Amino acid sequence: MNLFKRKKSRQEKIADADLEKTTETASNEKSGDILSSLADMPITEHLIELRSHLIKICVAVLVIFLALAGFSRELYNFLSDPLVAQLPANSTMIATDITSNFMAPIRLTVFVAAFFAMPYILYQIWSFVAPGLYKKEKKIAIPVLMSSIFLFYAGVAFSYFIVLKGVLKFFIMFAPQNVLPMTDIDSYLSFALKLFMVFGLTFEIPVVTLLLILVGIVSIQTLEDKRRYIIVGCFAVAAVVTPPDGVSMLLLAIPMWLLFELGLLLAKILIKEKSSPTLVSTDKE
Numbered sequence: 001m002n003l004f005k006r007k008k009s010r011q012e013k014i015a016d017a018d019l020e021k022t023t024e025t026a027s028n029e030k031s032g033d034i035l036s037s038l039a040d041m042p043i044t045e046h047l048i049e050l051r052s053h054l055i056k057i058c059v060a061v062l063v064i065f066l067a068l069a070g071f072s073r074e075l076y077n078f079l080s081d082p083l084v085a086q087l088p089a090n091s092t093m094i095a096t097d098i099t100s101n102f103m104a105p106i107r108l109t110v111f112v113a114a115f116f117a118m119p120y121i122l123y124q125i126w127s128f129v130a131p132g133l134y135k136k137e138k139k140i141a142i143p144v145l146m147s148s149i150f151l152f153y154a155g156v157a158f159s160y161f162i163v164l165k166g167v168l169k170f171f172i173m174f175a176p177q178n179v180l181p182m183t184d185i186d187s188y189l190s191f192a193l194k195l196f197m198v199f200g201l202t203f204e205i206p207v208v209t210l211l212l213i214l215v216g217i218v219s220i221q222t223l224e225d226k227r228r229y230i231i232v233g234c235f236a237v238a239a240v241v242t243p244p245d246g247v248s249m250l251l252l253a254i255p256m257w258l259l260f261e262l263g264l265l266l267a268k269i270l271i272k273e274k275s276s277p278t279l280v281s282t283d284k285e
Contacts, residue, residue: 053124060120065113072105075112076185079192082165086172087181094182104185111193115156119149140214148207155203156196158255164195167248191243198241202256209263210270220267231257 068075080093087093095101114121122145130138175181212218223230238253 050128053128057117057121057124060117061110061113064116065109068109068113069106072109076105076108076189079108080185080188082160083168083183083188086165086168091180091182093185093188095186096184097186100184100186104189108189108193118152122149144207144211148204151203151207152200155200158203159195159199160192163199163248163251164192166251167195167243167245170245170247171243195242195248199252199255202252203259205256205259206263206266209260210267213264213267214270220264220271223264230260234260 084093095104097103126141126145130141172181209223213220213223234256235249235253238249238256242248242252
């Protein structure tokens with residue numbers, strides 16, 4: 001009887017140990033990254049979910065495009081106003097291809113539709129990525145998304161209202177006297193859209209700098225030590241991606257440098273705010 005009791009108590013100990021292990025494993029799984037549950041999903045489910053988000057993005061862009069299609073010529077006139085204002089009195093824009101009169105405004109309308117749908121596009125991307133993020137990452141990601149949208153719009157506005165006029169004036173001013181500038185509408189559209197994308201993406205530098213520091217890829221001290229090389233890199237990148245003139249290079253390189261300094265300043269403020277509560281708690285102890 002005593003032997004039976006000892007054997008029973010031993011079994012209970014084993015059962016208790018197994019129960020503790022399963023409880024600990026379950027708690028670790030709950031507190032772990034939610035990516036573990038996503039990893040168990042078949043790849044087809046991820047693709048189906050991704051397809052649904054892409055369909056929503058395409059539908060949103062299509063709806064805005066259809067709403068703006070009737071104003072495609074007015075949109076192109078608005079885009080070409082800075083160039084027309086710089087052309088000589090007897091000069092106009094031309095169309096070297098028979099389809100350019102139709103396709104150039106339509107291409108611009110598609111770009112404008114995607115431009116206006118950018119917040120919804122980023123929201124759909126966020127909806128797809130958000131289940132695989134920690135709570136802390138979600139808190140950081142939402143302000144990053146909002147600031148990215150604002151900075152992209154600011155970059156495009158800066159390129160249209162400030163950079164485009166200066167660049168066009170520079171090129172037309174240096175035209176030979178026996179050459180009458182007449183720009184093809186397709187060429188001008190490609191030139192303007194490239195300029196908008198370059199400045200829109202360039203204005204994301206503060207967000208990129210802040211993320212690199214917060215993730216731990218680089219440190220503030222490292223970026224401060226490499227500041228002179230980063231400034232040179234800004235001018236080198238501006239010389240490559242902008243048209244071959246000094247005006248556009250300066251108008252891109254200087255904002256790139258200032259935006260980098262802004263991202264560095266924001267990172268210092270955020271890291272100082274994070275470290276201050278720990279210092280207060282240690283002082284109280």
